[in-house]
Amino acid sequence: MANMASIKDRKVVLGLGNILCGDEGLGVFAVHAAWDQLGDRSGLEWIDGGVMGLDLLPLVEECSHLLLLDAIDANQPAGTVIELKKNEIPLLKGIKLSEHQLTFQEVLGLASIRQALPGVLHLIGVQPAEMASKVGLSEVVKSVMPEVIARTSRVFTEWV
Amino acid sequence: MPNVYLPKITKGTPPPSTKRLVIDPLTRIEGHLRIEAVIENGTVKDAWSSSTMFRGIETILKGHDPRDAWAFTQRVCGVCTTVHSIASVRAVENALGITIPDNARLIRNLMEGAQFLQDHVMHFYHLHGLDWVDVVGSLSADPAATSNLQKSISPWPNNSTDYFASVKSKLQALVDSGQLGLFANGYWGHPAYKLPPEGNLLVTAHYLEALDWQREFIKIQAILGGKNPHPQTYLVGGMAIPLDPVSPAALNLSKIDQLRSLVQNGVAFVSQVYLPDLKLAASFYPDWTALGSGVGNFLSYGDFPNNNSGSVSAYWLPQGIVYNKNLSQSPLPLDQNRITEYIAHSWYSYSSGEASSRHPYLGETQPNYTGPQPPFDLLDVEGKYSWLKTPRYEGNSMEVGPLARMVVAYAAGMPKAVELINQFLNDLALPASALFSTLGRVAARGLETQMIAEQLEVWLKELEDHLNKGELAVHSGAKWNPNSWPADVSGWGTTEAPRGGLGHWVRILNGKIESYQMVVPTTWNGSPRDPSGIRGPFEESLIGTPVADPNRPIEILRTIHSFDPCMSCSVHLIDTAGQDLSQANSGLLISHG
Numbered sequence: 186m187a188n189m190a191s192i193k194d195r196k197v198v199l200g201l202g203n204i205l206c207g208d209e210g211l212g213v214f215a216v217h218a219a220w221d222q223l224g225d226r227s228g229l230e231w232i233d234g235g236v237m238g239l240d241l242l243p244l245v246e247e248c249s250h251l252l253l254l255d256a257i258d259a260n261q262p263a264g265t266v267i268e269l270k271k272n273e274i275p276l277l278k279g280i281k282l283s284e285h286q287l288t289f290q291e292v293l294g295l296a297s298i299r300q301a302l303p304g305v306l307h308l309i310g311v312q313p314a315e316m317a318s319k320v321g322l323s324e325v326v327k328s329v330m331p332e333v334i335a336r337t338s339r340v341f342t343e344w345v
Numbered sequence: 346m347p348n349v350y351l352p353k354i355t356k357g358t359p360p361p362s363t364k365r366l367v368i369d370p371l372t373r374i375e376g377h378l379r380i381e382a383v384i385e386n387g388t389v390k391d392a393w394s395s396s397t398m399f400r401g402i403e404t405i406l407k408g409h410d411p412r413d414a415w416a417f418t419q420r421v422c423g424v425c426t427t428v429h430s431i432a433s434v435r436a437v438e439n440a441l442g443i444t445i446p447d448n449a450r451l452i453r454n455l456m457e458g459a460q461f462l463q464d465h466v467m468h469f470y471h472l473h474g475l476d477w478v479d480v481v482g483s484l485s486a487d488p489a490a491t492s493n494l495q496k497s498i499s500p501w502p503n504n505s506t507d508y509f510a511s512v513k514s515k516l517q518a519l520v521d522s523g524q525l526g527l528f529a530n531g532y533w534g535h536p537a538y539k540l541p542p543e544g545n546l547l548v549t550a551h552y553l554e555a556l557d558w559q560r561e562f563i564k565i566q567a568i569l570g571g572k573n574p575h576p577q578t579y580l581v582g583g584m585a586i587p588l589d590p591v592s593p594a595a596l597n598l599s600k601i602d603q604l605r606s607l608v609q610n611g612v613a614f615v616s617q618v619y620l621p622d623l624k625l626a627a628s629f630y631p632d633w634t635a636l637g638s639g640v641g642n643f644l645s646y647g648d649f650p651n652n653n654s655g656s657v658s659a660y661w662l663p664q665g666i667v668y669n670k671n672l673s674q675s676p677l678p679l680d681q682n683r684i685t686e687y688i689a690h691s692w693y694s695y696s697s698g699e700a701s702s703r704h705p706y707l708g709e710t711q712p713n714y715t716g717p718q719p720p721f722d723l724l725d726v727e728g729k730y731s732w733l734k735t736p737r738y739e740g741n742s743m744e745v746g747p748l749a750r751m752v753v754a755y756a757a758g759m760p761k762a763v764e765l766i767n768q769f770l771n772d773l774a775l776p777a778s779a780l781f782s783t784l785g786r787v788a789a790r791g792l793e794t795q796m797i798a799e800q801l802e803v804w805l806k807e808l809e810d811h812l813n814k815g816e817l818a819v820h821s822g823a824k825w826n827p828n829s830w831p832a833d834v835s836g837w838g839t840t841e842a843p844r845g846g847l848g849h850w851v852r853i854l855n856g857k858i859e860s861y862q863m864v865v866p867t868t869w870n871g872s873p874r875d876p877s878g879i880r881g882p883f884e885e886s887l888i889g890t891p892v893a894d895p896n897r898p899i900e901i902l903r904t905i906h907s908f909d910p911c912m913s914c915s916v917h918l919i920d921t922a923g924q925d926l927s928q929a930n931s932g933l934l935i936s937h938g
Contacts, residue, residue, distance in 0.1 A: 205405055205420055235420055237574040239467060243560045244574070295556060298519070318401025320417075 193303075196250040196344060197230045198337065201289055204235070208263075208313030208326045212255040215311075219254070219334045226341070242292050246301040250344050252337065255289075257310025264312060264325040266332050271306040305344065309336050378871060378910050380883065381724060382901065384892055389901070392880075392887040394871045395724055395731040399692070403710045406861040411437045411853050412581045412825075414861065418849070419575060422911055425865075427460050427570070428842035429849075430579040432863070436849040437581045440836025444653050446818040449583035451808045452569055452596075454649050454661075455604070456576065457840065458797045458804070459565040462611045464843035464909075465747075465794040466619055470555040473787065473906045474548055476899060477626050481533035483546035484517055491543040491550075499621040503554065512550040532897040539629040548622050558614050565607050568600055583820030590812045601809045608805060612798045615791075623791040627773055627784055634775055637783030637904035639886035640742045641670040643749035644869070646679065646848065648841035649800070661800065662750055662793075662841060663757040666738065670781050676753045679738075681837060684848070684864065687735040690728070690873035692716060700876045702737065705850035706835055708862035731873040735881065736864050744882040745845030745869045746908060747790035752780065761799075765792045783886070786907040827856035842866055844909040867911040883908065 200216025203209045213233050220231040234241055245251060259267050274293070296302045311333060314323040322330075377397040383390045402421055406414055415433035419426040431453055438445065488510035495504040532538075540548070569586065570576035578586045589595035647657065647664025657664050657678070665676025685702035688695055694713040695701050703709060715729050724730040737743070754762035769788055770777060779785055811817070824830065835852040845866025852859045872881035880888075883905060892898050 203420060205400075205402055205417065233575070235426075235575055236422065237426065239471075239559070240563060240566075240574050242556065243563065246560070299553075299556065318399065318405060320405055 193247050194249045195230070195247050196228055197232055197244065197248050198252045198254065199232050199234045199241070199244070201234045201253060201255040202236070204320055205318060207315045207317050207319050207321065208311075208323050209256050209316045210320075211311050211313060211322055211326050212253070214322055215254040215309075215330060215333050215337075218330055219337045222334055223338055223341075229341070238289070239292060239295075241289070242295055245292055245296045245303065246299065248303040250305040251303040251307070252340050253289075253306075253308040253310075254333065254337070255308065255310050256313045256316075257308070259310070259312060261312045263314035263323070264329050266329055266336065267308075267310045267312065268336065269308040269310070271302075274306060274308055307340055309333055309340070378867075378905070379724075380887070380901065380905060381726065382887060384895060387891055387893070389887045389890040389892065392884045393724065393726045393730060394733075394873060394881055394883040396733045396867075396871060397731075399712060399714075399732045401710065401712075402863065403708070403861050406858050409858050410827075410856070411440070411851060411858050414851065414858060415579050415581075418863070419579075421863075425842055425844075425847075425911060427456055427566070427576050428840050428847055429863075430576055431457060432838045432840045432842075432847050432849040433851075434579050434581050435838025435840065436836050436851045437838070437853070438836070439838050440834045440851055440853055441581075441824045441830055443582050443821060443824050444655070445583045446821055447653055448588055448808060448811055448816070448819045449821075450650055450653055451804050451811075452578075452584045452586065452819070454804045455801060455808070456566060456569050458649065458801045459562070459569075459608075459611070461797045461843050462615060462794055462801075463559060463562055463566075465790050466555055466614065467559060468843075468909050469619060469623065469787075469791065470548070470552045472909070473903075474552060474622075474626075475531055476903045476906055477538070477630065478540055478548040478552075479533050479535070479538040479545050480516065480531060480549050480552075481520065482538060482540070482542055483549045484513065484520065484542075486513060486542035486546035488513055488546070491546045494543045494625075495547055498625055499617045501617040501621070503550070509546055509550060512553065513546055516549065532899045535894065535897055535899050537893055537899050540626065541629075544625055544629065548626065551618050551622055554618065555614075558610070558618075562607060562611050562614075565604060565611075568604060569596070580820055582822060582825060583818075586819060588812060588817040588819050590815075596812075598809065598812055601805065601812065604805055605802070608798075608801045611801065615794050615798045620791050620795055623788065624769070624772060627788060630784060633784040633903065634779035634782045636890055636900075637786070637886045637907060638670075638781040639744050639882045640880070641668075641781060642738075642741050642743045643667040643752045644679065644738055644743040644745050644846055645676075645750045645753040646839035646841055646846040647753075648839070649797075663754055663759055665753045665757060666743075667749075667752050667756050668741070670752075670778070672752065672756050672777060674756065675758075676756045681839075681848070683739045685737060685740075686864065687737065687875045688729075689735070689876040690726075691731050691734045692729050693734065702875075705837070705848065705862035705864055706852060706860075708850070708860065710862070731871075733868045733872055734864075735872040735875045736869050737875055737879075740875070740877075742872070742875070742879050742881055742885070743869055744908075745866050746786070747793050747843075747845075748780065748786045749845065750841060751789040751793055755780075761796050762792070765795060783904045783907045790909070830856060833859075844911055845869060865911065867908075870908045871910055883910075 198216055200212040202212040204213050213235060216231055216233055257267050311326055311329055314325045379395045379397055382392040406417060415430040418429035418433045421429055489506045491509040492504055492506040571578045578584050587595040590598050644666055645664055647660035647662050649661040650659045651661050652659045664679050666679055667676050685704050687702045689699055692714045694711050695709055751762055755766055769792060833854050837850045839848045847866055848864045850862045870882045874880055886904050890900050892900050
């Protein structure tokens with residue numbers, strides 16, 4: 186089993202979601218928007234993870250710092266921004282992390298079993314409003330994107 | 346989009362003599378699969394397969410540039426990215442009459458073949474393996490005996506007593522911590538588990554090894570597909586990856602060497618770990634060669650062209666139709682005009698009426714949800730009960746996937762397929778009829794993985810030869826400009842995805858997508874009944890399946906998982922006493938799609 190904690194040094198912002206299902210894809214839209222606005226930074230990677238599942242395991246295991254941007258169902262009003270730190274993120278079960286939790290939770294769970302979770306793991310999620318078949322975000326989710334980007338920027342300052 | 350829901354008994358209690366077993370969804374990106382089954386005297390008497398999630402990709406694509414369609418379709422599903430890309434570019438190329446350069450053919454074959462290895466290995470260990478292997482049962486294994494068992498079935502080097510002792514102690518630590526994690530929800534200790542403790546430990550060790558293997562192996566996709574994680578190099582007319590023997594920015598000879606090393610590692614893992622484990626497991630489950638046989642009709646589009654002629658005979662994996670489990674005559678030729686989809690039991694409406702069927706070129710995706718609002722107990726299976734349509738070939742219910750491909754290849758006399766299948770049957774002393782079963786489906790998946798793994802080296806060698814000869818074309822731009830396209834043109838493209846035949850149909854009107862239809866493998870296999878009441882393959886395969894413990898219906902999962910559905914299902918049970926047994930909603934957290 187891999188234990189790469191000592192050698193890895195990779196900081197990643199990973200957007201997750203299905204862009205064909207409205208707000209379900211907000212993590213992907215967020216990672217592109219934040220990238221556009223905050224720009225390239227040395228030592229930081231912006232990655233659009235889309236709906237990829239297990240293929241993301243190597244990436245997760247190579248990270249020292251991982252910030253996830255994702256749709257999250259926390260039973261809050263649509264547009265609510267939610268932040269979770271490492272120990273608050275349900276790796277295996279518990280609250281519903283997102284509409285695709287079983288893929289990405291499973292990735293985190295596998296990384297955990299393999300003792301290769303990133304040392305710093307953080308999630309910024311937004312409660313979705315509409316998840317119909319369409320490309321594009323609802324107005325309410327669009328309106329909180331600046332906050333998601335601001336929080337992303339703040340997370341970087343904590344990482345330095 | 347439906348959320349996770351757990352049915353409650355409020356109405357529609359099944360007849361007193363029966364139990365209705367519900368295999369209910371947990372949320373996944375790929376959608377939800379729900380199986381309802383009537384249990385009588387401990388055996389499945391009838392079953393219904395339902396997808397509870399609508400996918401509207403067809404509607405989204407209308408009006409887009411057909412050259413961009415592949416980038417949308419690869420976002421449909423997290424475990425099927427590359428296959429939707431390839432089916433899409435092939436459909437558009439077919440419509441526009443584009444012949445791709447030979448290098449593009451080879452690169453596509455390599456990417457797709459690598460996807461097969463990755464998907465099938467991960468399916469065996471991470472989705473399906475734990476239906477057969479009792480992880481917790483491995484804690485009573487003797488590491489020395491496990492080492493001997495390993496040495497007796499394979500030359501794989503990780504075979505020492507110390508190695509298995511270390512895996513066992515890691516598992517023991519997980520159990521002792523009370524944090525079984527991903528293994529927390531299995532049906533451990535179920536009497537349907539038949540492997541000895543050492544067999545359980547051996548396969549569980551490989552469950553973990555497979556993750557390390559995959560980490561390395563998917564570098565093939567990064568080399569050929571460009572920037573991870575989504576493949577970036579598909580292009581209508583070829584591939585967007587430069588070829589040059591020496592340029593560092595191109596696919597060069599040094600990268601070919603790197604690919605060869607990765608492929609060789611893939612072949613080694615498949616032949617020394619996956620297949621021996623498969624045979625070991627199969628030897629303890631002889632009953633499963635007589636269960637789960639399904640509809641007995643098989644469709645394979647064929648794939649991995651040997652040349653760019655566009656001819657069906659160019660397919661390395663043969664195309665064809667086999668009816669009624671008939672291995673003794675050549676497969677019938679496939680005519681795509683005979684593929685139609687019904688919606689009598691699907692939540693759609695057709696302008697041509699409820700009982701009509703439509704060819705994908707004339708397909709309509711008009712949602713018409715008539716089902717209950719969650720939470721609910723049972724679907725109205727007399728009416729519409731699924732978001733999947735009902736594809737039929739000449740009106741027949743057809744299985745697609747590894748078993749379909751291997752049955753078609755066997756009937757077509759493909760030498761490698763015949764050799765591998767006969768050898769497998771001989772090794773386990775099974776008749777050919779054993780193929781038509783749950784275990785046959787599992788075996789077919791492993792055997793085709795072996796075949797494809799070996800063939801990857803052949804395609805790689807061809808590509809290397811082209812590089813050495815200076816044949817570097819990888820894209821045909823002749824019909825790139827929409828001005829060169831006919832005003833109104835249609836085309837179709839297929840691929841054999843790991844889980845089965847995938848088809849895309851496109852009509853291009855004045856340079857834009859006018860209509861787009863996809864018929865995906867799980868729609869074939871998981872389809873609801875057609876208007877004449879014929880069951881889909883999932884539904885038919887469950888008939889007669891014994892269910893020892895209705896609270897833990899692992900037998901149903903074994904057969905459904907043997908198809909590798911692109912949707913998750915998890916177990917939920919309702920019995921006639923109205924008892925909510927939602928804690929049985931478990932076990933499939935370990936599925937990957």
